[in-house]
Amino acid sequence: MNTESEAATTTPRRCAKCGACTAVCPVYQVSGRESLTARGRLHLLGKLTHPLSSRACREIFSKCLLCGACVQACPRGINIIDFFLAAREEAGEINITTAIKKALTYKVLDSGLLMRITGRSFRFLDHTLPAESGLRPRLGLSAASANAGGHSNFINSQPPAALKPQLLYFTGCLANHLQPVIARASRELVRIITGQELYAPPGQACCGMAAFNAADHQQALKLCKANITIFEQPLYNEQKIFTSCASCFAHLKSYPRLLAHDGQWAVRAAAFARRVEEFSSFLRAGITSAPQRKGKAKIKKIVYHDPCHLRFMAAEDQRDFNDAARQLIALAPGLELVELPHGSQCCGQGGLFRLSHPRLSRRIGRNLWQDFAAADAPLATTTCTGCLFQWRQGLSEAAVKAKVLHLAEVLLEAEDSNQR
Incomplete structure (x- = not known):
């Protein structure tokens, strides 16, 4: 050549x-x-x-x-x-406004103190605003989480670790600080389906995707190394690492590529990534038979949103994560999966993209909201926490009335209804 x-x-x-x-x-x-x-x-x-x-x-x-x-x-x-x-x-950065927006966002994600402050403010609104308040969807809050649970983040409020935790949990920023209801639902689902206790090691940081996409690669690599160090401690260095966020999963799996030319860190990153498990595929693998339908719960139509990070970014894993999510919904009592008329689409969230280009982000989401309205379903779900916020805000702006919940919340609610 x-x-x-x-x-x-x-x-x-x-x-x-x-x-x-x-x-x-x-x-x-x-x-x-x-x-x-x-x-x-x-x-x-x-x-x-x-x-x-x-x-x-x-x-x-x-x-x-x-x-x-x-x-x-x-x-x-x-x-x-x-x-x-x-x-x-x-x-x-292109201009000072964009630079400030992005810097504030991922610096908050990187700072435990700032995230705790943000989380307390967010949870105060979550537990104070009435379920029917129009501010809830505009802030990315679900009506279902109104007045639910306490005001502590998930990691600080979880029970102490067992002598050797069975399964580790990378919560991601939103499930830990802003909406711990997702983390609690995930923990309960894992217990019901696999019998394992989920434990989130203290000290874990943001996955680093926000910093990486904002082109602050030095900060992104710092976060990579911080997380690898936490999860390879002697108490944790053998267990699988479960995460309930699709975007976090995709980025955690990319650590070996990001650290490929960094000597021993490349080896450590590869070992770390091999342990990371995606929400839907992990839970689906734990179900050996269809749950027995005990109650006569009213059937709810539900739309599942395919996160782009599972459709494209995690494709090298050679598993269909979104198909696993659909299988979980099909197995859940009282749920009927409805597909969008024009199939899977990007919601326009794109991490920090919505901050940098809000109008363009809304235009991308507009077709999706119209498709969802045509599907005539009262419920939408996904496993990407960024997409959750985009869906709630987008449907609110489009005046489409529907609940948008993380798949963990949906499945746990279906299980609870089936037991009644």
């Missing part, structure tokens, strides 16, 4: 301009702008000497959800996301 062709396999010039990425890009579908497709951005990177020196180009690269749809669609297997993240890191 000559130097030129060798370079082409590791640079944007490898793009064949076939347009496969264009057909699956949520941003292009609502904007119609070729420059906002993966093909368009790769063209800029390949043709311009310093493409990110232009404010217009930096704006173009910021308007990417990093959902991974283009990577899966690319017939040449180009890891497109890596090029875009590298470009973001080199260019820095």
Whole structure:
């Protein structure tokens, strides 16, 4: 292979301009702008000497959800996301407003103290606002969690660890600090289905996805190493690591790639990632027979939202995580799964994307809310905590009345109803 062709396999010039990425890009579908497709951005990177020196180009690269749809669609297997993240890191932020929004968000996620303060404020609103308050969905709060549980975060309120915990829990920021009802439901479900006790080791940090996507790779790697260190302590270094958040799962599984060139950390990251278990697939594997339907619960129609991080980012795992979620719903008493008329779609949340580009984020979600309304279901569920917030806020803005709950809450509620 000559130097030129060798370079082409590791640079944007490898793009064949076939347009496969264009057909699956949520941003292009609502904007119609070729420059906002993966093909368009790769063209800029390949043709311009310093493409990110232009404010217009930096704006173009910021308007990417990093959902991974283009990577899966690319017939040449180009890891497109890596090029875009590298470009973001080199260019820095586009403007001061975006920089402040992103910095505040992931610095809060990284700070235990700030997360505790945020969590207390969030839970105060969660337990104070009436279930019927219109502010609840606008804040990403479910009506079901009104006045439920205490005001402590999950890790600090859980029972002490057994001598050797059976199963470890990476809670993620939202389930620990903002909506511990998700963590409590997950713990109870794991106990019912597998008989194991779930324990969340204190000291765990944010998974680091927010910092990584904001191109603060130094901070992201710091969080990677902090989590690996916590979970490889002698008391914890053999057990599987369960997580209830799809985005956290995808990022935790990416630790070996992020630390691939960091000596012993690469080995430690690989060992850590092998232990990480996704919510739906883990619970589905624990069910050996269909639950006996005891009660006569009224059948509820429910829509399951496929998180992009499970559809695309975790594809290398070779498991269909979203199919496992559908199987759990099908096995649950009193639930009837309803599919959206136009199939799985991105909700437009994209981590910090909603903060940077709120109008574009809403436009992407608008088609999804219309599809959900057409499905005529009173309940929606997912396992991505970011998607949960987007769904609640989006349905509220679209004036669509429905409950949006994490799948752990839905399944536990179905089990409780079946026992009555």
